[in-house]
Amino acid sequence: MTTKTTREITLPTEPFAVNIGPAHPSTHGVFRMLTTLDGEVILNMEPIFGYLHRGIEKLAEERTYGGCVPLTDRLDYLASMSNNLAYVLAVEKLAGIAVPERAEYIRVIMAELQRIASHLIAVGAFLNDCGAFMTPILYMLREREKILDLFDMVCGQRLTYNYMRVGGVSQDIPEEFAPALKKFLKEMPGWINEYEWLLKENEILLARAKGVGILTREMAINISASGPVLRASGVEWDIRRADPYSIYDRFEFDIPTGKAGDCYDRYRVRVEEMRQSLRILEQALKDLPGGEVRSEVPHLIRPPAGEAYSHIEAPRGELGFYLVSDGSIAPYRFHVRAPTLINLTALNDMMRGWKVADLILIFGSIDICLAEVDR
Amino acid sequence: MATQFLPPDWPGNFWAHWAVFTVIILVFLLLTVMAFIWFERRAMAIMQSRLGPNRAGPFGIFQPAADALKLLIKEDVVPAAGDKVVHWLAPVVAFVPVMMVFAVVPFQGGALLADLNVGVLYIVAISSLTAVGIFMAGWSSNNKYSLLGAMRQVASVVSYEIPVVLSLIGVILLAGSLSLQQIVQAQEIPFILVQPLGFLLFFCGALAEINRAPFDLTEADSEIVAGFLTEYSGMKFGLLFLAEYGEALAISAIVTTLFLGGWRGPLLPDWLWFLLKVGAVFFFIVWIRTTVPRVRIDQLMALAWKFLFPLALINLLVTAVEILVWPDVSLWLLVPVNFAVMIVLVLLWSKLFKLGWGRVNV
Numbered sequence: 001m002t003t004k005t006t007r008e009i010t011l012p013t014e015p016f017a018v019n020i021g022p023a024h025p026s027t028h029g030v031f032r033m034l035t036t037l038d039g040e041v042i043l044n045m046e047p048i049f050g051y052l053h054r055g056i057e058k059l060a061e062e063r064t065y066g067g068c069v070p071l072t073d074r075l076d077y078l079a080s081m082s083n084n085l086a087y088v089l090a091v092e093k094l095a096g097i098a099v100p101e102r103a104e105y106i107r108v109i110m111a112e113l114q115r116i117a118s119h120l121i122a123v124g125a126f127l128n129d130c131g132a133f134m135t136p137i138l139y140m141l142r143e144r145e146k147i148l149d150l151f152d153m154v155c156g157q158r159l160t161y162n163y164m165r166v167g168g169v170s171q172d173i174p175e176e177f178a179p180a181l182k183k184f185l186k187e188m189p190g191w192i193n194e195y196e197w198l199l200k201e202n203e204i205l206l207a208r209a210k211g212v213g214i215l216t217r218e219m220a221i222n223i224s225a226s227g228p229v230l231r232a233s234g235v236e237w238d239i240r241r242a243d244p245y246s247i248y249d250r251f252e253f254d255i256p257t258g259k260a261g262d263c264y265d266r267y268r269v270r271v272e273e274m275r276q277s278l279r280i281l282e283q284a285l286k287d288l289p290g291g292e293v294r295s296e297v298p299h300l301i302r303p304p305a306g307e308a309y310s311h312i313e314a315p316r317g318e319l320g321f322y323l324v325s326d327g328s329i330a331p332y333r334f335h336v337r338a339p340t341l342i343n344l345t346a347l348n349d350m351m352r353g354w355k356v357a358d359l360i361l362i363f364g365s366i367d368i369c370l371a372e373v374d375r
Numbered sequence: 376m377a378t379q380f381l382p383p384d385w386p387g388n389f390w391a392h393w394a395v396f397t398v399i400i401l402v403f404l405l406l407t408v409m410a411f412i413w414f415e416r417r418a419m420a421i422m423q424s425r426l427g428p429n430r431a432g433p434f435g436i437f438q439p440a441a442d443a444l445k446l447l448i449k450e451d452v453v454p455a456a457g458d459k460v461v462h463w464l465a466p467v468v469a470f471v472p473v474m475m476v477f478a479v480v481p482f483q484g485g486a487l488l489a490d491l492n493v494g495v496l497y498i499v500a501i502s503s504l505t506a507v508g509i510f511m512a513g514w515s516s517n518n519k520y521s522l523l524g525a526m527r528q529v530a531s532v533v534s535y536e537i538p539v540v541l542s543l544i545g546v547i548l549l550a551g552s553l554s555l556q557q558i559v560q561a562q563e564i565p566f567i568l569v570q571p572l573g574f575l576l577f578f579c580g581a582l583a584e585i586n587r588a589p590f591d592l593t594e595a596d597s598e599i600v601a602g603f604l605t606e607y608s609g610m611k612f613g614l615l616f617l618a619e620y621g622e623a624l625a626i627s628a629i630v631t632t633l634f635l636g637g638w639r640g641p642l643l644p645d646w647l648w649f650l651l652k653v654g655a656v657f658f659f660i661v662w663i664r665t666t667v668p669r670v671r672i673d674q675l676m677a678l679a680w681k682f683l684f685p686l687a688l689i690n691l692l693v694t695a696v697e698i699l700v701w702p703d704v705s706l707w708l709l710v711p712v713n714f715a716v717m718i719v720l721v722l723l724w725s726k727l728f729k730l731g732w733g734r735v736n737v
Contacts, residue, residue, distance in 0.1 A: 018519045025600060040523065040672060131595060131669025133588055138423040204589055204668045356523065357671045360598050 029370025060334035073160035081114035084164035090310035090321035095303035103168035118315035122367035129364035168294030209264035213362030227317025233261030340368035451609035461515035466614035469508025473621035483645035516606035524602020534679035539580035541687035559637030572717035627656035
C-alpha cells in the first residue's frame with residue numbers, strides 16, 4: 001500500500017539536453033558542451049568545437065619558415081611567446097641552426113614571463129568560474145599588465161609578440177628592461193601571496209573544488225595529458241626537466257605536483273608554478289650574458305628535406321611542432337600538438353555525475369584556449 | 376534624544392497618512408535603490424582595484440539614471456515559445472512584495488505606513504513572495520538556463536526560509552512584540568549583541584533570500600548566465616533588477632530594524648541613523664559579494680538544513696530558557712552569555728558539519 005502511494009506521488013522526470021556554449025561567459029571562447037542533464041546532474045557531455053578554426057596548419061604551408069612565426073602567435077594567444085619558442089626550436093632543429101647564448105637566455109626569460117602571465121589568467125578565470133565575483137581575476141590582470149608592459153618594452157606588442165626569430169630573437173632587450181624585470185621579480189612574490197591570502201583556504205572554495213573533477217593518474221597518462229593538468233594528477237613530468245630544451249638544464253627549479261588530481265590541485269599547481277618561474281627568471285637574469293641575439297640566418301631558410309619534432313613545456317602543457325621539409329622555403333607539413341586539445345579529451349569522464357556548477361569549474365580548471373584547440 | 380524629524384501623529388488623517396507614506400516609500404525605494412546600485416559599483420570597483428562608473432556626472436553618480444533610461448527605451452523581447460502572460464506578470468509579482476515590505480519598516484519613531492502588530496510575520500510572509508515571481512520568470516521564459524535558475528530558486532526557498540523564521544523568533548521573544556516599531560523601542564542595546572547567533576543565522580539566510588553571493592546560484596552569472604533574467608530585456612528586466620536590489624535594501628532595513636536598533640542612535644537625527652545603518656548593512660553585503668565564491672545548490676541546502684536549521688532551533692531554545700529563568704534581568708547580562716553560547720555552538724557545529732561533506736542529490 002505504501003509503495004503504491006510513493007509511486008503515485010513520484011513525478012516522472014526525463015533528462016533534457018542543454019547547450020552550454022558556444023557563446024557562454026564561462027567557456028573561455030567558443031566552445032560548446034552539449035550536455036544531457038537530469039535536473040542539475042550531468043549524465044553526458046559531448047564537446048563540440050571548431051568554431052574558431054582558421055586553418056593555421058594549412059596556411060603555414062604557403063609561408064616561408066620565418067613567416068610562420070606570426071601564425072604561431074595566433075595559436076594560444078595567452079601564451080604567444082611560448083608558441084614562438086616552440087616553433088623556432090622546431091625550425092632550428094630541422095635546419096640545424098645554432099642560437100647565440102644571449103638569445104637563449106632572453107628566450108627563457110620571455111617564456112617564463114609568459115608562463116606567469118598565462119597562469120595568472122588561468123587561476124583568475126578559474127576562481128571567477130567558482131563565482132568569486134571578478135575580484136581575483138581583476139587582481140591578477142593587474143599584475144599581468146605589468147608583464148605585458150615588459151613585453152611591450154622588448155617588442156612593441158602586448159598580445160601577439162612575433163618576437164622570436166629562427167636563430168635568435170628579433171631584437172635585443174632595451175636598457176630599461178632589466179631594471180624593470182628586477183623590480184617585477186621583487187614585487188611579484190608579494191602579489192602571489194596576496195592571491196593566496198584571498199582565497200587559498202576559503203571554506204567555500206575547498207568545498208567546491210576539492211575532490212571535484214578528479215582526473216586519476218592512470219587516466220591522465222592514458223590520454224597523454226600534459227602540463228599542470230598532468231602534474232596535478234601526481235605525475236612529475238615537466239619537459240623542461242624530462243627533455244631539456246634551450247638552456248633549461250642550467251636552472252634550478254622544482255616541479256610542483258598535486259595528489260588527488262582534482263580542480264583544487266590544478267589550481268594549486270599553477271600558483272606554485274608561478275613561484276618556480278620566478279626562480280628561473282631570477283637565475284636567468286643574473287647569468288644573462290652579452291653578445292649577439294641573432295645568428296646569421298639566410299632570409300629564406302631552406303632546410304634539408306626531412307622532418308623534425310620539437311616540444312616545449314608551454315603554460316598549458318606540452319606544445320609540440322612537427323615540421324616536414326621538402327627542401328623548399330615553406331614547410332611541407334606543419335602540425336601543432338596542442339596541449340589543450342589533448343587535455344580536453346577526458347572532459348566527459350571528469351564531468352559525468354557532477355552538477356552544472358561543477359561542469360563550469362572542471363572546465364575552467366583545465367584551462368584551455370580555444371584558439372589553440374581549434375587552430 | 377535627537378529631535379523628531381516629524382511629529383509622531385503626522386500627517387494625522389488616515390488617508391493623508393496612507394497617501395503620504397505610499398509616496399515616501401515609492402520615492403525612497405527608487406532613489407535609494409539607484410543610489411545603492413551606484414554605491415555598490417563604486418565600492419566594488421575600489422575593492423577590485425579599478426575605477427567603476429565615473430563618466431556620468433560627478434563620480435558617475437548619474438550612471439544608474441542613465442542605465443534606467445537606456446532600459447526604458449530598449450525593445451522588450453518576449454520569447455516566441457514563452458508563456459506571454461506569465462512572462463509579463465513575473466516582474467510585477469517579484470517587485471510588488473519588495474515594496475510592500477517597507478510598509479511596516481519604521482524610518483524613525485512613528486514614521487511608517489502601518490504599525491502592524493504582526494509586523495515580523497508580515498515581512499516573512501511577503502518577502503518570500505518574490506520567489507514566486509522569480510520562479511514565474513524562469514518558467515515562462517521557456518529557456519533551459521532560466522528553468523535551471525527557477526528550480527534552484529525553489530529548492531533554496533524551502534531550505535533557507537525555515538532557519539530565517541526561527542532565527543527571528545529569538546528577537547521577538549526578547550522584544551515581546553511582533554511590531555517592528557515596538558521591537559526597535561525594546562532595543563535598549565542593539566539586539567545584534569543580545570542575539571549574535573540569531574543575527575548570524577538570519578544574515579546567512581537573508582543572503583540566500585536576496586540571491587546575493589555566496590548564495591547567488593539562482594542567477595549564477597558564470598554558470599547559468601543570469602538564470603531567470605536571461606530572457607528579459609527592456610523595462611521588464613529593469614523591474615526584476617529593481618526588485619532584486621529592492622530586496623537587498625529591504626533586507627538591510629530589516630536587519631537594521633531587528634538587530635541594529637533601527638533608528639536609535641546618539642547625536643544625529645533618527646532618520647539619518649536609520650539610513651546610515653541600512654547603508655552599512657548593504658556595504659557588508661557588497662563586501663561579501665566581492666570576497667567569496669559561490670556555493671553549489673546542494674551545498675546551500677545542506678548548509679541550510681544541517682547548519683542553520685539546528686542552530687536556529689538551539690538558539691530559540693536558549694533564548695526562551697533565558698527569558699523564562701531571568702525575566703527581569705538586564706539585557707547587558709545576556710550579551711556575554713549569548714556570545715559564549717554562539718562561539719561554543721558554532722565551533723561545535725563546524726566540527727560536525729563541513730560544507731563539502733556528502734553529496735545531496737537535488
